[in-house]
Amino acid sequence: MGLEKQSQALAFLFPTPYSLFMSELVKMVNLLPTQGESKLYSFDEFIAWYPHDGKRYELHDGIIIEMPKPTGMHSDVAGFIAGILFMEILRLKLPFSIPKECIVAIENSSYEPDVIVLDKNQVQQNEPRWQKESIIIRGDSIPLIIEVVFTNWSDDYALKMDEYEYLGIREYWIVDYLGLGGRKFIGNPKRPTVSVYQLINGEYEVSQFRNDERIISTVFPELNLTAQQIFLGSLWS
Numbered sequence: 001m002g003l004e005k006q007s008q009a010l011a012f013l014f015p016t017p018y019s020l021f022m023s024e025l026v027k028m029v030n031l032l033p034t035q036g037e038s039k040l041y042s043f044d045e046f047i048a049w050y051p052h053d054g055k056r057y058e059l060h061d062g063i064i065i066e067m068p069k070p071t072g073m074h075s076d077v078a079g080f081i082a083g084i085l086f087m088e089i090l091r092l093k094l095p096f097s098i099p100k101e102c103i104v105a106i107e108n109s110s111y112e113p114d115v116i117v118l119d120k121n122q123v124q125q126n127e128p129r130w131q132k133e134s135i136i137i138r139g140d141s142i143p144l145i146i147e148v149v150f151t152n153w154s155d156d157y158a159l160k161m162d163e164y165e166y167l168g169i170r171e172y173w174i175v176d177y178l179g180l181g182g183r184k185f186i187g188n189p190k191r192p193t194v195s196v197y198q199l200i201n202g203e204y205e206v207s208q209f210r211n212d213e214r215i216i217s218t219v220f221p222e223l224n225l226t227a228q229q230i231f232l233g234s235l236w237s
Helices: 003-011 017-029 041-050 074-092 120-126 154-166 226-233
Strands: 055-061 065-068 103-106 109-111 114-121 143-150 169-176 194-202 203-209
Touching: 017 226, 041 055, 055 154, 065 120, 065 169, 065 203, 074 114, 074 143, 074 226, 103 154, 109 154, 114 226, 154 169, 154 203
Parallel strands: 143 169
Antiparallel strands: 055 065, 055 109, 103 109, 114 143, 169 194, 194 203
């Protein structure tokens, strides 16, 4: 007996809320991508499919990708950056926020950045899907987006860089605290590097920072933070 018929039989024996649960389960299973499936998903199909199973997924040009679970150090670095930027926002009374969760939609792609800074005024005026779905669709709502490099470094340096540039995101940082990126991106020999991409005339131009070099940001021009402090996840180490 197929899952749908089983759910119908069980719904008869066990009325709501069990029947409602099984109905939703059938819908989710029908949307699940199967191994070797060539179907490309739209953004809205991806959102409808997205399971709440504790894992992270992104949509890359219509293909559903399960994201690797970050290490403790990766989480420490991302959390440290978010904390420092939050203090800067408070100090300068900027109309920005750093949400815990945010989905950035770019045509048939969907990304969940490690750190994202939103312009609250722009979000309130121009983001109809934010309040109920935590979805951002406009680049001018995002002053800054940050990815902390993990094993899938090529996504950060190539795919996401192109997509964030296309959307018109003002500034994009790639924090490569282990020096994992390709040599054409971080040089030879490979070293821990913070790459800051700034949007100038519609295209990204990159500046790179290492060791005790101070990060230069147009979004946070008074920021007093070095690359080494980011890599260590501490202001005092």
